[in-house]
Amino acid sequence: MTPIVETRGLTKSYGPFQALEALNLTIEPGVVFGFIGPNGAGKTTSMRILATLLEPTAGEAWVGGYSVTRESRGVRQVLGYMPDNFGVYDNMKVWEYLDFFASAYGLPRSRRLGLIDDLLALVDLSEKRDGYVEALSRGMKQRLCLARTLVHDPQLLILDEPASGLDPRARVELRALLRQLGALGKTVIVSSHILTEMADICDHVGIIERGRLLASGPIEELLRQVQTSRSVLVRLIADARLGDEAVAERVRTIPGVLGVEIEPLAATLRGAPAVVAMEGTRARALSQIIPGEAGAPPHLQPVPSALPPEIAGGSATDQRLAAAASAAPARLVRIDFDGDDYRLYQLLGELLTRGLPVYGFTEEVGDLEDAFMRITRGMVA
Amino acid sequence: MTAMTADTAASPGATPPGGEESPRWNRAQGMLAKELRGRMRGPRAFVVLSFYLLFLAGFTLLIYFLAKLSAASDPTTPIGKPVFLGLVAFQLGLVCFLAPSFTAGVISGERERQTYDLLMTTPLSLMLIVAAKLFAALAYVFLLIIAALPLLAISLFLGGVAPEEVAIAFLMLFASALLFGTIGLCFSAWVRSTIGAAALAYGAMLVPVVALPIVAATGFSFLAAILSGSNSNNPSPTVSAAIFYLGGFILSLNPFIAGGLTEAIIYSNESLFFFTISNPFGSGSGTVFVIGPWIIYTVTALIATVFFFLLSLRLARPTRGGGRRRGTPAQS
Ligand SMILES: Nc1ncnc2c1ncn2[C@@H]1O[C@H](COP(=O)(O)OP(=O)(O)O)[C@@H](O)[C@H]1O
Numbered sequence: 074m075t076p077i078v079e080t081r082g083l084t085k086s087y088g089p090f091q092a093l094e095a096l097n098l099t100i101e102p103g104v105v106f107g108f109i110g111p112n113g114a115g116k117t118t119s120m121r122i123l124a125t126l127l128e129p130t131a132g133e134a135w136v137g138g139y140s141v142t143r144e145s146r147g148v149r150q151v152l153g154y155m156p157d158n159f160g161v162y163d164n165m166k167v168w169e170y171l172d173f174f175a176s177a178y179g180l181p182r183s184r185r186l187g188l189i190d191d192l193l194a195l196v197d198l199s200e201k202r203d204g205y206v207e208a209l210s211r212g213m214k215q216r217l218c219l220a221r222t223l224v225h226d227p228q229l230l231i232l233d234e235p236a237s238g239l240d241p242r243a244r245v246e247l248r249a250l251l252r253q254l255g256a257l258g259k260t261v262i263v264s265s266h267i268l269t270e271m272a273d274i275c276d277h278v279g280i281i282e283r284g285r286l287l288a289s290g291p292i293e294e295l296l297r298q299v300q301t302s303r304s305v306l307v308r309l310i311a312d313a314r315l316g317d318e319a320v321a322e323r324v325r326t327i328p329g330v331l332g333v334e335i336e337p338l339a340a341t342l343r344g345a346p347a348v349v350a351m352e353g354t355r356a357r358a359l360s361q362i363i364p365g366e367a368g369a370p371p372h373l374q375p376v377p378s379a380l381p382p383e384i385a386g387g388s389a390t391d392q393r394l395a396a397a398a399s400a401a402p403a404r405l406v407r408i409d410f411d412g413d414d415y416r417l418y419q420l421l422g423e424l425l426t427r428g429l430p431v432y433g434f435t436e437e438v439g440d441l442e443d444a445f446m447r448i449t450r451g452m453v454a
Numbered sequence: 455m456t457a458m459t460a461d462t463a464a465s466p467g468a469t470p471p472g473g474e475e476s477p478r479w480n481r482a483q484g485m486l487a488k489e490l491r492g493r494m495r496g497p498r499a500f501v502v503l504s505f506y507l508l509f510l511a512g513f514t515l516l517i518y519f520l521a522k523l524s525a526a527s528d529p530t531t532p533i534g535k536p537v538f539l540g541l542v543a544f545q546l547g548l549v550c551f552l553a554p555s556f557t558a559g560v561i562s563g564e565r566e567r568q569t570y571d572l573l574m575t576t577p578l579s580l581m582l583i584v585a586a587k588l589f590a591a592l593a594y595v596f597l598l599i600i601a602a603l604p605l606l607a608i609s610l611f612l613g614g615v616a617p618e619e620v621a622i623a624f625l626m627l628f629a630s631a632l633l634f635g636t637i638g639l640c641f642s643a644w645v646r647s648t649i650g651a652a653a654l655a656y657g658a659m660l661v662p663v664v665a666l667p668i669v670a671a672t673g674f675s676f677l678a679a680i681l682s683g684s685n686s687n688n689p690s691p692t693v694s695a696a697i698f699y700l701g702g703f704i705l706s707l708n709p710f711i712a713g714g715l716t717e718a719i720i721y722s723n724e725s726l727f728f729f730t731i732s733n734p735f736g737s738g739s740g741t742v743f744v745i746g747p748w749i750i751y752t753v754t755a756l757i758a759t760v761f762f763f764l765l766s767l768r769l770a771r772p773t774r775g776g777g778r779r780r781g782t783p784a785q786s
């Protein structure tokens with residue numbers, strides 16, 4: 074597949090200041106690409122070059138196979154661009170606004186009117202059709218501008234921080250719209266300095282900082298790259314007969330295990346400060362676990378009935394376990410593990426075979442923010 | 455959503471079936487409609503036009519009675535001439551001041567409102583955008599000129615005015631509108647703010663309209679003093695002819711002076727286009743050729759119009775300079 078966007082050594086200087094340093098970026102058709110970086114990283118600069126609004130100091134870029142510097146007309150047919158800051162014409166009605174841009178792409182009048190209604194329906198502005206553009210709210214203007222970028226059915230959309238300045242509700246609506254566009258098969262490049270905003274809309278991300286692309290690729294791949302090992306959280310019900318050392322010993326000898334950490338779960342529950350003091354990622358992981366256990370923690374309830382019959386079986390051991398549960402704290406075991414999904418399945422079997430009272434087994438998936446922090450930290454060091 | 459997936463992509467470049475308009479026509483028509491709508495929408499344009507005509511009618515009446523009063527001693531003097539000259543001078547002044555102010559915002563206004571980028575990413579050519587904007591901005595000025603035609607017709611009826619004079623006046627008015635309009639356009643494309651562009655455009659307009667006559671008057675009197683002081687004889691015919699041609703050309707760059715000189719030529723019953731004067735600087739000084747000053751003004755103005763228009767095209771490119779917000783590094 075030929076990439077829809079390709080940049081090679083793209084560089085932009087504003088006087089002595091290098092806003093973009095040798096950017097090499099490839100974006101395949103059909104992906105929703107998140108362009109992530111802090112303010113001043115060079116996102117807008119890159120996007121404006123791709124939109125033929127800014128000439129690069131050095132390097133080349135192609136959009137849909139057209140060179141942005143030499144074949145700007147071709148690029149403009151392929152691309153719909155929404156700037157970070159944009160205005161609307163006063164003295165213009167919503168439908169006239171879209172009609173003007175549709176005519177700018179050479180569409181005949183007969184085709185324009187139906188198209189305008191379709192687009193207004195898509196961005197949920199049908200009832201504003203005859204209103205004046207400047208009377209729209211910011212979120213509505215944003216959606217109208219998005220509709221405007223779609224009038225010529227472009228293959229590629231470049232949206233520069235479309236969510237900035239929107240209230241939470243408008244943000245949610247915008248994200249739904251972006252997902253819808255992705256589903257229509259359009260390639261979408263959307264920039265943001267807010268990472269969490271991107272994770273569930275984008276397939277691919279590129280991380281840019283100080284004019285340099287630090288990483289780029291499918292989100293999962295990027296996360297996997299950053300996370301060299303997998304992190305598994307195993308929850309054990311309380312068992313007074315097992316010391317932390319014994320648990321650690323049994324886990325450590327399983328093939329593929331790189332490291333083990335044990336925390337008392339109940340203690341964490343009681344002592345809130347312990348959570349606060351923890352590192353970001355772990356705190357988040359715990360906060361995901363804790364809500365379900367607050368109130369009536371399952372390990373403090375009669376355990377045997379909660380266990381599946383194969384394991385529990387109503388034996389004497391379980392009676393003892395249940396008795397012990399009330400005395401000792403439950404444990405959270407964090408396992409650094411190297412292996413694929415099948416090995417992970419084997420790990421679970423092995424934990425049970427070795428007599429560990431497992432009642433929770435989850436893989437901790439690092440999030441984008443985490444990946445971003447690791448990538449940028451690696452860059453500075 | 456079906457309409458926008460397959461339907462719209464095929465259009466550019468392709469000839470639409472069923473004799474529909476071509477994409478190029480759609481672009482031009484859409485751009486012009488947008489520009490004209492922005493200017494003519496609402497009652498303002500109409501109200502201004504009405505007041506303008508009302509004022510002009512009053513002005514005409516005033517000149518008419520003044521002329522009547524001064525011509526009371528000699529009732530045979532036609533009073534069409536003062537009415538005509540007064541009307542045309544007023545319109546010329548109006549064009550000089552309105553044309554630059556109407557065009558000074560066309561590019562800078564889009565930049566200020568942050569709509570320019572959106573326009574620039576469409577396939578509309580810069581040529582079409584700038585031409586449509588210039589036309590729409592000047593359309594109103596043209597309307598004001600043409601709307602005064604009935605009043606000019608009155609001066610024809612009053613006598614003493616030839617139809618050629620009216621035609622020449624219109625030509626010079628349109629040429630002036632184009633010249634000062636493209637000057638405003640040029641500054642609008644060059645300067646980021648509309649206010650700055652308007653100020654500079656007025657400054658540029660005042661050069662031929664106000665500064666030129668003052669400079670020329672002092673220059674010529676200075677020259678005359680030098681020539682008569684240094685040499686008791688008259689200057690050689692060559693020098694005189696050179697001064698005559700250069701001075702005539704420079705003076706013709708001012709529309710008011712060019713118009714006045716044209717009137718003088720009409721008064722002396724010479725050809726409006728071209729004539730010769732024999733031995734103007736004493737016997738044996740040869741012949742000088744005189745081209746109608748209105749021709750010099752109109753042709754120069756139209757050449758300058760083309761120049762400023764092309765310059766505007768260059769200055770209006772979005773990629774010119776460092777991009778948006780020149781001078782103030784972006785904080786976003
Ligand atoms: N026209 C300009 N002149 C000078 N510096 C600029 C200009 N535009 C952007 N910059 C600088 O280039 C850097 C990148 O800007 P930008 O691409 O807007 O970043 P982002 O969109 O990622 O926030 C910033 O440091 C900004 O100050």
Ligand SMILES: [Mg+2]
Nearest residue numbers: 116117157786
């Ligand atoms: Mg930006």
